Amino acid sequence: MDIVAAIEAEVSTGTTIPKPEASEPFLVKGWGVRRKERALIYAIPNKRGGKRYEKGVTESELRAAFNRLLEFGAFERSWFDENLAACKKEGTCNFTTIGGLFEVVGQARYEGKGTYRRL
Numbered sequence: 001m002d003i004v005a006a007i008e009a010e011v012s013t014g015t016t017i018p019k020p021e022a023s024e025p026f027l028v029k030g031w032g033v034r035r036k037e038r039a040l041i042y043a044i045p046n047k048r049g050g051k052r053y054e055k056g057v058t059e060s061e062l063r064a065a066f067n068r069l070l071e072f073g074a075f076e077r078s079w080f081d082e083n084l085a086a087c088k089k090e091g092t093c094n095f096t097t098i099g100g101l102f103e104v105v106g107q108a109r110y111e112g113k114g115t116y117r118r119l
Helices: 003-010 059-072 077-083 085-090 093-104
Strands: 026-034 037-044 053-058 074-076 108-112 115-118
Touching (some): 003 059, 003 093, 026 053, 026 093, 053 059, 053 085, 053 093, 059 077, 059 093, 059 115, 074 077, 074 093, 077 085, 077 093, 085 093
Antiparallel strands (some): 026 037, 108 115
8 A cells, every 4th residue: 555645545635634632633734845855744733823833744754654554563652753753853743643644544543642553
């Protein structure tokens, strides 16, 4: 399965990304560029009100995380922190964004703090 193609088929501008503890929606903005690579861009709430911030997850990051999910049956925060450092540096919320996207395409579920389990 090509996880990027699956995400492209399921999400569009305005799609809400499931987040385990968010009080406001995280919304897909579309495709753009992050870290010199094609990436899914999403908008996050601004805790002070006003304009939302934008973050992004690259295709290679999505593929690496999905390979982890397939190979080990789980995508964990500890693995994300160690193996997707540039993604983490942009925002720790990228971990739950990746996991939430896996939920949207029916490949994973949030199991508890720091773990998405393969379905």
